[in-house]
Each structure stands twice: as C-alpha cells, then as structure tokens.
Amino acid sequence: MPDDVFNWLSSSLDDQVTVDERLVTRVADDLGAVTAAEIGEIGDVLLSILEDHSGTPFPMRVGQWSVTTSTRNLRSALCSTLLVLGLQAAGATSPTIVLAAIAPFLLDIEKVGFRPESRDVVGEMRADITDAAERGALWAGLPEDLRHEMPYLRMIELSEQLQRAGALTKLPDAPNPAFRQRIHAAPSERVPSRRPPLALLVADEWLPSKGGISSLNRYLAFGLAETGLEVYCVVPSARAEEFADARRGGVELVTPAGIPGLEPGAALGMTRPLADHLIPDILIGHGRVTGPQAKALRDSFYPDAFLYHIVHMIPDYLEWSKTDRHIDAGTRAESRSDIEEKLGVAANCVAAVGPMLYEWFSSVLAPCESPPPLLRFDPGFDTVENKTRVPSPGRPxxxxxxxxxxxxxxxxxxxxxxxxxxxxxxxxxxxxxxxxxxxxxxxxxxxxxxxxxxxxxxxxxxxxxxxxxxxxxxxxxxxxxxxxxxxxxxxxxxxxxxxxxxxxxxxxxxxxxxxxxxxxxxxxxxxxxxxxxxxxxxxxxxxxxxxxxxxxxxxxxxxxxxxxxxxxxxxxxxCTWARSCTALIDVWNSARGDSC
CATH class of the missing domain: 3.40.50.2000 (Glycogen Phosphorylase B;)
Incomplete structure (x- = not known):
C-alpha cells in the first residue's frame, strides 16, 4: 500500500488495533467520503471483510461498539475494501464478501493504491480478463468454493461491466490492463437482472448404460452448470434416481412428450421439450447419436439457439474394427462419416473430444468455404477423489x-x-x-x-x-x-x-x-x-x-x-472440466458479442 494512504497505521503488523466508529470515519475521510451514505458504505464493506477474515460474527453495531484486530489484518482488509469499492463503482453486483474473495485473484492486492485528488482506486490486473482464454484460465484456477460463488458467466459479466465503465486500460508496456475506477461516483448503468443463459443438452440416456458418450454428457452438463448456466438435459426416459443424480449436479432432466406409435427415443427431436417460457441459448448434440435430434430442435423450435455438435468417434477407424457386422464395413464407415460431417457443418460450433478427433475434423472442415469454429474439447481429469492408493489386500x-x-x-x-x-x-x-x-x-x-x-x-x-x-x-x-x-x-x-x-x-x-x-x-x-x-x-x-x-x-x-x-x-x-467448459462457453459468448 502506498505510504501516503492510511499512513497513520502502525508499522508493526502484530500490533492490535481497535476498530470503532471513529476509525471508520477516519478511513472514510481518507477516501474522500462526504455524505453519510458514503461513510456508511465504506464502514459496511470494511467491517464485512474484517468479519469474514475473523470467522466470528461481530456484535450488532448499536450504540458504542468496537472490535479488535491486528494491524496486519486491518491493512489487508483496507486493501480489499479499496478493491471492492472500485469494483462496485464500476458496476459489479456480486455480494461484498464474494468481491473481496475474488479481488486478490483479479488484482495484485499489494499494489493497490488510492489517489485522493481524483478519488480513484488504482491497481494492476493479474490477467487480461477481456481475453477469453486468460479469463477462462483464471476462473478455472479459482478454489472450488469461489467458483461456486462466482460462476464463469458472472466473471464474463464482471469483465463486460469493467470495460463499459472504462475501468480497464491496456498499457503498451504491460501484459495486463491497469485498473482505475473513481469511487463515490454515480455507478455505471447496470444491466437489469435477468435469468442466466440456458443450455439444453440432448442425450439418449442420463446414466451411462451405452458407453462413453453418455458418461461425457453427464460430466459436461455438471461442468456447464458450475459455470452459471441454467442446464437442462432431454433424454427419452429417466428413472427417479437419474432425476436425483442430475439435480445433485445442478441439472434438470426432462423427457419429451410421447407420440403414439413412436418409441420415446424417436420423439426426442420432434416435440418441444421445455416449457414455452424456457428458450435455450445453447443446444448441444452428441455425434450421430443425438446430433440429428439437436439440429431438429434448433430448426423447428429454437432458431436462435447456438448449436454445438460434439464429435465422439471416427467411423472410418471404428467400423473397420467391426468386421463381424452384416453390412460391409466400408459402406457403414462412409455412411456414418457423411452423417457426422453434415451435422458438423450445419452447427454453429464443432467440439471435438480430444486431439485425435480434433485432427480428424480439422481435415473434414478443410474444404468448406465458411466452416464453423472447431474447438478441441479435452475432458477434465480433476476430481474430488484424491485418496492415496496402495495395492489391494489379497489376490490382485x-x-x-x-x-x-x-x-x-x-x-x-x-x-x-x-x-x-x-x-x-x-x-x-x-x-x-x-x-x-x-x-x-x-x-x-x-x-x-x-x-x-x-x-x-x-x-x-x-x-x-x-x-x-x-x-x-x-x-x-x-x-x-x-x-x-x-x-x-x-x-x-x-x-x-x-x-x-x-x-x-x-x-x-x-x-x-x-x-x-x-x-x-x-x-x-x-x-x-x-x-x-x-x-x-x-x-x-x-x-x-x-x-x-x-x-x-x-x-x-x-x-x-x-x-x-x-x-x-x-x-x-x-486438464480440468472448468477450463474446458469455459472454452466452450467463450465460443458462444464471442458469437453473441459479434451479433450484437
């Protein structure tokens, strides 16, 4: 913290400091607060952060009140207070504690400053959050509980708010933008509250009885829900335990309305799966298994949805290892490759699972004059399972x-x-x-x-x-x-x-x-x-x-x-699910920005 800001604090970090109404008033005066509302805002932010750091609820602030903390804790809380006030002035709407928790990941907290003459909070960003790749990597590297409190879509919103407020300045000699925002100014115009974007995945089952596609779909749905999307998955049918499993990960399963004479799977793309007020922003189909149904839903019911086609297999490789089938392997391979290729070209984005599929579909799209973007989607290896394993007792x-x-x-x-x-x-x-x-x-x-x-x-x-x-x-x-x-x-x-x-x-x-x-x-x-x-x-x-x-x-x-x-x-x-899902969302977000 610069010497000219809060220089009345003791230089000994272990000294105890009494935080009371007089100290809050002094801090507010240092920050140029004039009105009672401004002083109250500073006090509320500072005490909320101190309370969170202490882990113990403070007594109600009525009459004569005070709390004691170390100089070290107070300095840290004052830095966080500056950052939170700056972020809020730029339009950030997340709760104070969430902003305080994420601020050290966004900015170098040791280099936060305040310019009294202009009442500007200044700092150095740790990453260029206007860049999708850097923003996604920053979010994916957050602690899991903080990712839950600040979903990726909220991170995108925060980036857009800071840009609209003019709080980020790219400097020619620095890799990351500088942060500068006046506090106690009228906050920038805020976007009205609205529901989060909605993603609809189309799958032939929820729990995987048919192999890897449904397993990946489940992980993907959970990962997208963690980013802040409202996630639905339509399947032909589901048992009670499958509905419960999906809800535990923030996903709602839906089943299509039946059509007399058709099996449930055949009706997947033929009826509107969601209530009329639920309109998907994103549609996801898996290969030739549910890619046709996802495309049918986009074409028939949700023309504005952004369609992802996820590629899981290479028919030209797979079918030649299944030479015991009634239909010639070459015929099967070419027919299924054609389906995969046509579905991919018709999508807004193709996501290929891993490097082998990415290489294959790169060649598929090479002849296209205006191919859709191709994303390499690497599944995550992160898991809550970190138990130290040893050889099993008994017979291996x-x-x-x-x-x-x-x-x-x-x-x-x-x-x-x-x-x-x-x-x-x-x-x-x-x-x-x-x-x-x-x-x-x-x-x-x-x-x-x-x-x-x-x-x-x-x-x-x-x-x-x-x-x-x-x-x-x-x-x-x-x-x-x-x-x-x-x-x-x-x-x-x-x-x-x-x-x-x-x-x-x-x-x-x-x-x-x-x-x-x-x-x-x-x-x-x-x-x-x-x-x-x-x-x-x-x-x-x-x-x-x-x-x-x-x-x-x-x-x-x-x-x-x-x-x-x-x-x-x-x-x-x-390779984490968070990083892969943010990359997927960034393609949609970029296309959405281009169309605005």
Missing part, C-alpha cells in the same frame, strides 16, 4: 471395463492373450484375477469361454460381470483394481482410461487413442512410457508387449500405484 484384480460385446474393437482378445502370457512369465509375480465388467446380458458364459480360449492358460481365473450403469458399483470396481487395461485397436478418446487415471488406478492404455495423444502432450516420457503400450494389431507382437507390461505391473504393484498417483496429479493440473 486386473480389470477391463466397457461394453465388451464389441470384443475386437475393445481389444479384449489382446487383453486375454496378454494376461495369459503374463501368467506364463510371472517369475514370482502374484497370481491375479482377470475381471471383465461389461458383458451383454445373458452372454457372460460365452464371453468367459472366449477369453479362456484367447488366453491359452487354463490356470487364468476369469471373472465376468454384466455391464452396469450403477455409478457406485463401477467406482468400487475401479477402486478395487490393481491394474486397468484399455487395449483398444482404436479409441477416439478413451473415457475408461480417464476414469482409471482420476481414481488413481494403475493403467495400461493403447497408443491408438486420443487419450494417449493427450497424455503424450502433458506427461514426461518416463511416466508416459509406463502407461501407454503400442497396439499393432499383430496378435503375437501385442500379446508379448502387453503381457510383459502386465507382468511388470504385477511384479511391483507399489511402484505401479506411485506411477498412477503421479499421472493423476499431473493430468489434474493440466
């Missing part, structure tokens, strides 16, 4: 999880053969159970026999369990596992691998995945090489490389868990 579990009816695309034959090879070369490594979670209903015995055959090891203990959507059961499986396998021949991203990482479960993942590409961008080579294993589609080669990797992980399980913890911590810092 090696877990493979997913929709295992698609055995070849998921690399189940590779995993089984490699598990058998790991048993063969064990050399003292503990025997393990090979646990498969994801058998189609009624096919567990058939899958069990197929896996035993691929493994060529009669001593391999195989446990097959049906696919489930129960979140707690899936989490327990992952938390019980000593090693998770994702040996897919192709995996556009690989959410199963992400789930393993965020729970701290040791993982071996295919290099033929968007997840592997993302890990390569953020992990040091010594970690990456312990997690990612090549898949060549040469069964003998893959059996050997994966078998040796499994045996090594089983031989030193403590080291495997230490590696998993390092991977989780690194990726949780690099």
């Amino acid at each position: 579990w090696i877990l493979m999880l997913g929709r295992l009816g698609d055995a070849k695309p998921k690399g189940l034959d590779i995993a089984a053969a490699a598990a058998g090879w790991a048993v063969h070369i064990a050399n003292g490594a503990p025997r393990f159970d090979f646990v498969l979670r994801g058998s189609p209903e009624g096919q567990a015995e058939e899958l069990h026999e197929a896996v035993r055959g691929w493994s060529q090891q009669t001593s391999l203990r195989v446990i097959v369990r049906n696919y489930t959507t129960e979140i707690d059961r899936l989490r327990n499986d992952m938390m019980r596992a000593d090693l998770a396998l994702m040996p897919s021949r192709t995996e556009a991203f690989g959410l199963v691998g992400l789930e393993a990482i965020v729970t701290g479960t040791p993982l071996l993942a295919t290099d033929q995945s968007g997840l592997a590409m993302l890990l390569h961008q953020h992990l040091p080579s010594e970690l990456y090489d312990q997690v990612v294993v090549p898949v060549t589609d040469d069964i003998e080669h893959d059996t050997a490389s994966w078998g040796h990797a499994i045996a090594a992980a089983m031989r030193n399980r403590s080291a495997s868990f230490a590696t998993a913890a390092a991977v989780r911590d690194t990726m949780a810092r690099a």
